[in-house]
Amino acid sequence: MTARLLDIRGLTVSRGPGDVLRDVDLSVRTGELAVLLGANGAGKTTLLDAVSGLVATRAGQLRFDGEEVSGLTRTRRARLGIRHVEQGRAVFGDLTVRENLAVAAPAERHAEALEPFPELHKRMHVRAALLSGGEQQMLVLARALLRPASKRAAGTRLLLLDELSLGLAPIVVARLLPIVRSLTDQGITVLLVEQFANLVLPIADTVHVLDRGAIAFSGSPAELEASPGVLHKAYLSA
Numbered sequence: 001m002t003a004r005l006l007d008i009r010g011l012t013v014s015r016g017p018g019d020v021l022r023d024v025d026l027s028v029r030t031g032e033l034a035v036l037l038g039a040n041g042a043g044k045t046t047l048l049d050a051v052s053g054l055v056a057t058r059a060g061q062l063r064f065d066g067e068e069v070s071g072l073t074r075t076r077r078a079r080l081g082i083r084h085v086e087q088g089r090a091v092f093g094d095l096t097v098r099e100n101l102a103v104a105a106p107a108e109r110h111a112e113a114l115e116p117f118p119e120l121h122k123r124m125h126v127r128a129a130l131l132s133g134g135e136q137q138m139l140v141l142a143r144a145l146l147r148p149a150s151k152r153a154a155g156t157r158l159l160l161l162d163e164l165s166l167g168l169a170p171i172v173v174a175r176l177l178p179i180v181r182s183l184t185d186q187g188i189t190v191l192l193v194e195q196f197a198n199l200v201l202p203i204a205d206t207v208h209v210l211d212r213g214a215i216a217f218s219g220s221p222a223e224l225e226a227s228p229g230v231l232h233k234a235y236l237s238a
């Protein structure tokens with residue numbers, strides 16, 4: 001295992017006519033919680049999409065545990081342990097919590113994935129549409145932690161999380177974030193995209209700021225706080 005689980009060099013991604021990401025360097029160390037901040041449209045979602053294989057890269061390198069993955073399909077990357085929770089809490093509303101998990105993996109694998117979410121244990125037979133927003137987000141996270149049925153597939157090693165806070169009350173987000181933080185204790189590396197810095201800086205090991213498709217800052221939360229101009233510029237120039 002390499003110290004840099006994810007190592008991105010010179011990444012350029014185009015969507016439509018222009019480059020959405022330009023020459024991005026970003027690395028995430030094994031076992032850390034890294035946060036990616038930036039204004040609306042800065043390219044945060046696109047960066048996660050490029051890592052998981054939802055969007056093709058135009059130039060640059062994407063190494064996962066030392067292996068170049070930019071030429072691999074999304075399925076192959078998932079098998080290596082890259083899991084992507086996209087924006088917007090997609091659950092099967094008509095299915096129960098248990099059935100939502102069963103769609104992704106057999107029942108004997110559910111207990112391990114549910115461990116960080118005691119609230120869900122009591123709701124296994126409830127239809128997902130009837131869960132609160134926070135509980136739905138927990139279900140989506142539990143699904144991302146399920147060990148796949150295929151013996152060749154790795155468990156979750158890198159979890160890409162896109163704006164968990166979207167549409168949730170701050171008090172619900174405050175309940176979710178420590179759970180996300182605790183995943184790193186299980187050896188899961190997390191790259192978390194967020195628009196609101198104040199929510200996530202307290203739990204981050206490292207912070208990256210995207211400003212119109214380019215990295216404007218990489219460092220610790222304390223270093224970012226010591227340079228308030230970075231966020232100001234990234235959010236105001238958008």
Ligand SMILES: Nc1ncnc2c1ncn2[C@@H]1O[C@H](COP(=O)(O)OP(=O)(O)OP(=O)(O)O)[C@@H](O)[C@H]1O
Binds near residue numbers: 020044045
């Ligand atoms: N499928 C697409 N086709 C064309 N352009 C796209 C597509 N998806 C995103 N874009 C454009 O790429 C740019 C970056 O979008 P992206 O969603 O990556 O930013 P973001 O930082 O995640 O913003 P948000 O916080 O609003 O989700 C935007 O200008 C957006 O309009």
